[in-house]
Amino acid sequence: MDLCRDVILKELRKIQGRELFTHSKATSQMAVSLAENLNIKNPSLKIDIKKVEIASLLHDWAKGFSKSKLIGLAKKYKLNIDDFELKNPGLLHGPVGAAVVEKKLGVKDRVILKAIKNHTTGDSSMSVFDKIIFVADHIEMNRDYRMVEEIRGIAVDDFKQAVIMVIENKIFYVLQKRALLHPKTISAWNAAIKEQRR
Numbered sequence: 734m735d736l737c738r739d740v741i742l743k744e745l746r747k748i749q750g751r752e753l754f755t756h757s758k759a760t761s762q763m764a765v766s767l768a769e770n771l772n773i774k775n776p777s778l779k780i781d782i783k784k785v786e787i788a789s790l791l792h793d794w795a796k797g798f799s800k801s802k803l804i805g806l807a808k809k810y811k812l813n814i815d816d817f818e819l820k821n822p823g824l825l826h827g828p829v830g831a832a833v834v835e836k837k838l839g840v841k842d843r844v845i846l847k848a849i850k851n852h853t854t855g856d857s858s859m860s861v862f863d864k865i866i867f868v869a870d871h872i873e874m875n876r877d878y879r880m881v882e883e884i885r886g887i888a889v890d891d892f893k894q895a896v897i898m899v900i901e902n903k904i905f906y907v908l909q910k911r912a913l914l915h916p917k918t919i920s921a922w923n924a925a926i927k928e929q930r931r
């Protein structure tokens with residue numbers, strides 16, 4: 734399947750409700766804009782805009798799946814499920830989404846698949862590409878929370894700082910809910926802070 738924007742949108746429309754579909758499109762718009770800005774500021778990055786568009790459109794492919802479907806597919810595709818994901822299967826929509834778009838849509842590109850896999854928890858190994866999807870998901874234009882406007886502005890001027898703020902927000906959210914904090918989010922935080930100090 735040739736995965737152009739129109740084909741992906743057609744597939745997404747079949748499996749996503751209106752709100753999620755709108756979020757997918759808005760995340761893509763934001764991700765492309767962040768990537769174009771980063772390419773202008775640092776041409777050596779050479780971020781592939783086409784791949785950014787595909788990864789961002791597909792990032793929540795499995796978001797609407799039920800908990801049991803997520804666990805079933807994770808087992809089917811032999812993904813490593815950790816304790817945190819078993820207790821909160823919603824976290825699996827990243828890794829399961831990556832596995833499903835690989836098997837069902839034939840997406841073989843490792844860069845795209847890794848960004849989809851890591852977009853929820855974050856990870857210490859996030860590339861700039863991964864971070865674009867990670868940040869865009871959190872600040873797309875339909876998102877509405879305290880600080881979102883500020884992070885949108887900072888994402889343009891100081892992308893590394895925006896990455897830190899997004900991870901910080903995610904951690905706050907989990908702490909407020911007194912929920913389990915995934916170790917990958919902690920490692921993403923530590924990696925982002927180390928990178929800022931470099």
Ligand SMILES: [Fe+2]
Binds near residue numbers: 852
């Ligand atoms: Fe997601």
Ligand SMILES: [Fe+2]
Binds near residue numbers: 756760792793870
């Ligand atoms: Fe999302």
